Amino acid sequence: MNQRTELEKRFLALLQTPVSEDMKEVHSFHKRMNRYKDYVLTFLYHPGVPPDNNGSERAIRNIKAKQKVSGQFKTQRGAHIYAVIQSVTDTCIKNDQNILSTFYTIAKLHPE
Known part of the structure; x- marks a missing residue:
């Protein structure tokens, strides 16, 4: 066995x-x-699946720290924007990409 x-x-x-x-x-x-x-x-059975959820816990640590320091997000829109920025940053880090270059590319694609 x-x-x-x-x-x-x-x-x-x-x-x-x-x-x-x-x-x-x-x-x-x-x-x-x-x-x-x-x-x-x-x-x-799937080597790409981690045996724990530490990655998920690390992903929310920054959000909880920000919330703890500021007490809350002022608006729903502000919370959403923070989540998007944090998501892009975390994805860049995981994929070994330059964070600043990625945000520059996003800004060029979506000038608002």
Whole structure:
């Protein structure tokens, strides 16, 4: 039996283990794992899928820091503009592209 199959068997066995409803957080987590069991180990079959969501957490860290410092975004439009700028910046970093050149290109394509 290969490691992947063994890991899946152990995971499914854990899901079959009853959890007391008195342990609310553990019980809730157990229910979620059962609900999404077909997706939890996706990274074992698709090497491009990370085993965690740290990338997503890092992506929202700047937004939460900005919100914490300023208390809030002043307008919905301001929040949207910030999100677009942050998204372009993060994409440039992930693709090893020059951020300033990318914004210059965008500005030339959409002069407003």
